[in-house]
Amino acid sequence: MICAAGVAPNTVFLAGSGVAVERGIRVDAGMRTSVADIYAAGDVTEAPGFHSGQPELNAIQPNAVDQARVAAHNMAGGTAVSGGSLAINVLDTLGLISTSFGQWQGVGKEQGGASVELVDDAKYRYLSLQFRGDVLIGATSIGWTDHVGALRGLVQTQAPLGEWKARLLADPTGFMAAYLATAQKAA
Numbered sequence: 223m224i225c226a227a228g229v230a231p232n233t234v235f236l237a238g239s240g241v242a243v244e245r246g247i248r249v250d251a252g253m254r255t256s257v258a259d260i261y262a263a264g265d266v267t268e269a270p271g272f273h274s275g276q277p278e279l280n281a282i283q284p285n286a287v288d289q290a291r292v293a294a295h296n297m298a299g300g301t302a303v304s305g306g307s308l309a310i311n312v313l314d315t316l317g318l319i320s321t322s323f324g325q326w327q328g329v330g331k332e333q334g335g336a337s338v339e340l341v342d343d344a345k346y347r348y349l350s351l352q353f354r355g356d357v358l359i360g361a362t363s364i365g366w367t368d369h370v371g372a373l374r375g376l377v378q379t380q381a382p383l384g385e386w387k388a389r390l391l392a393d394p395t396g397f398m399a400a401y402l403a404t405a406q407k408a409a
């Protein structure tokens with residue numbers, strides 16, 4: 223059995239400080255809390271999400287590093303803005319690698335959503351790609367290890383896929399080629 227409890231920031235010490243806390247410490251895209259000159263970054267924060275722009279708790283190392291960079295810059299008088307915290311999960315379950323990136327659950331057709339799903343029973347593999355317009359907004363994979371970081375690259379660069387969207391809908395396994403053809407140019 224697998225139990226996933228999630229992440230619960232310990233913010234008890236902030237009681238009475240005036241720093242706004244919901245599920246985590248509320249910060250804006252510059253990592254400013256609700257109290258002037260107090261900044262927060264990392265797992266303890268609820269920062270604007272990459273896609274939603276709304277407060278999200280995405281407690282992973284890349285977000286913490288980005289937020290720390292932004293907070294440090296702004297504490298020194300800069301005007302850095304975070305691109306938003308992105309949901310990323312990579313899990314090794316007894317050797318079976320599963321991943322999810324961004325809006326893996328997709329969006330409705332009324333928002334320009336489209337998706338493709340591949341179930342490869344013979345090789346215990348699964349792949350799901352989610353699009354909004356011609357941009358990859360999310361992905362889920364099981365049993366894929368090669369080049370799986372390209373899925374994150376496509377989501378995070380928001381590279382317009384153009385003709386590659388139709389190719390991926392026909393064959394989602396071509397995500398690395400799509401990344402090289404589109405996101406690397408945009409990066």
Ligand SMILES: Cc1cc2nc3c(=O)[nH]c(=O)nc-3n(C[C@H](O)[C@H](O)[C@H](O)COP(=O)(O)OP(=O)(O)OC[C@H]3O[C@@H](n4cnc5c(N)ncnc54)[C@H](O)[C@@H]3O)c2cc1C
Nearest residue numbers: 232235263264265266267280281282283284285286287312
């Ligand atoms: C088991 C596990 C596996 C993970 N795997 C991954 C992974 O594969 N990929 C990934 O991207 N992320 C992973 N993470 C998440 C990653 O570790 C965190 O996102 C990252 O460490 C967050 O950095 P942080 O500086 O915000 O917090 P932390 O690294 O938790 O640092 C906070 C520090 O503050 C200290 N502290 C707490 N309270 C106080 C206080 N009152 N006064 C002074 N110091 C205090 C703590 O002791 C700690 O040293 C994993 C986390 C766990 C627990």
